[in-house]
Amino acid sequence: MTAQDSLPVAVIGAGPVGLAAAAHLLERGLEPLVLEAGPTVGAAVRAWGHVRVFSTWQYNLDAAAVRLLEATGWEAHRPTALPYGHQIVTGYLEPLAATTALKHRIRTGARVVAVTRQGMDKGRSAGRDQAPFLLRIRHTSGDTTEILARAVIDASGTWTTPAPLGSGGLPAPGEAEARAAGLITGPLPDVSGDGFAGRRTLVIGSGHSAANMVLDLARTARTNPGTEVLWAIRANTPARAYGGGDADQLPARGQLGTRLRTAVDTRAVQLLTGFHTNGIDMNGGTVTVIAADGRRVEADLVIPATGFRPDLSILTELRLDLDPAVDAPKALGPLIDPDFHSCGTVPAHGARILTHPEKDFYLAGMKSYGRAPTFLMATGYEQVRSIAAALAGNSMAADTVELELPETGVCSTSIPDNDAVMADSCCATPEPVIVSVGFSTGLQHGRTNQAAPL
Known part of the structure; x- marks a missing residue:
């Protein structure tokens, strides 16, 4: 056992995917250390707590996390219920963070401002893979500290870096x-x-x-x-936004499109x-x-509501291989390109697809999707399961990736441009409109509801 093997795996972000990563690392016999910039776990999800996701509880829970929770007597939520963001925090993330296994392995108010290799800049190669990672952390107290890690999983999401309004990718003048x-x-x-x-x-x-x-x-x-x-x-045309209606296997997501169409057709909303x-x-x-x-x-x-981007500024001293279009890991980019894919059409993928030239560094969760808006929490859970297996040296488990997602009109690449989907009144019911986030999950929303950026 080397000195580096005794170091923790640093997990950046205590959202759904970050905490799931910690749970899977523990099951593989690895020591996680979760670093959360916000004052509490699930800080980004809490920010859109008024939003209801269109994916049911069954798609929002990680298997390893559930195993930790069930050992405490935690009772699972009704699998077909559609949670709000605040329910995901209070009914899942907070109890998970409070388990004996995790509560001393999470640091909140700890913003990672830089990641590098100890004693090495990006240009140095000799002995690079054997050098531990160094993470510089700025605390809410104003202090700055540094820690060493054997590996890094960046699951910090994209919530804090929304895309600008300007159509050319830059902020519009004014x-x-x-x-x-x-x-x-x-x-x-x-x-x-x-x-x-x-x-x-x-x-x-x-x-x-x-x-x-x-x-x-x-x-x-x-x-x-x-x-x-x-x-x-x-x-x-708004055809893509209207989605697949009754063809969507997540009914709440299909209802979103039909209600939206009705709102426009009845002039409750002026479409430009x-x-x-x-x-x-x-x-x-x-x-x-x-x-x-x-x-x-x-x-x-x-x-x-123009989407989000990953903050890559903290990773400038690492050797990344990113897709030039969506800023995702290069092998993942073509699989999630929003011009061709969405949510349910993305194949299962794990550590092998997410790897970078920087050994033992991974982007996971919403941040791994870069600029693509099609992330679902269930995808992130399978990512970190595979990453944990890879870091533990079990390549067979890492490469055996499985993910069953519902087919959806919204997530289809063949959304019709005609009026094949008709809606009942979008505005005739007091029921909240339901969507997905992306987060957290993919992030969308609603009390509007959402499923977001994690």
Whole structure:
């Protein structure tokens, strides 16, 4: 046994995938150390706690984590129920973190600001694989410390790095100023509050998060005169956002698309297609969003639902091999490219697909998907199961990857452009609209509901 073997495996992020990684590492006889930037476990999920995921409990629980919980007398949730984000935290992540096996292996308020090899920069090769990892940590107290690790699993997600509104991948001119003024919200605001009633709100984006925001706002508008809902997408048709309706094996996700279609058809929502944000002007307490074709849309508030990006800045001294399009591990990129794949069409994959030139370093969970928005929690759980087996030296278990995901219209690459899917009233029911996050899971949302970014 070498000195490096006595070191822990550092897991960055105490969300669903990070805690699942810790559980699998323990089962393989490895010592995990979980580092969470937030003040509590599941901090990102807690931020979208008002959102309800479209994937049922059975897809949101990790097998190794459940084995730890059941030893404490924890009772499983009804597998077909659809949890809100706050229920995932209080009913799953917090009890998991409190188990005897994990509670002393988690550090909160510990933000990893850099990862490297001890005594080596990115350019040094001799003896690199034998050198331990060094992680620099900034604590909420303001102190900075460093730890050594035998391996690193970065499951920190993408929640803190939302994509900008500008259509070219850069912040649109005026975007930073409008955000600072509070005229552009965070990515998943709770729109049921007074802040949106009686106001004109523009939602920009075409994913599940955008759909949930649009439908929640339409529900608010029913009981609050003067509330206007606008929805801008870059595509020339909303067909992909409408998804597969009754063809979706996750019924809640199918209902999302049909309700969204009805909201547009009944003019409860004003849809703007082919809208590429080119600039934002502030006019006192309102904004004007300018499209590349010259259209100008005035709004009191703008909700950005344009996706997320991975923060790779902490990894600049590691040797990564990333797909040039989506910033995922290179072998994974073609399997998750959102132009061709979504959620249920992604094949099972594990350590071999997620490997980098930097031995024993892995991206897992939502961060492993880079810019692709199609992540589901169940995918992340299989990733870390395989990674833990690989780190323990069991290549057969690492390479035996299995993942059963529901086929879905939303996750299909053959979504029709016609009106084959008809909806019943999107706005005639007080029931919350359900989506997926991505997180956490893939992240989408709702009390709108969601499934997000983990």
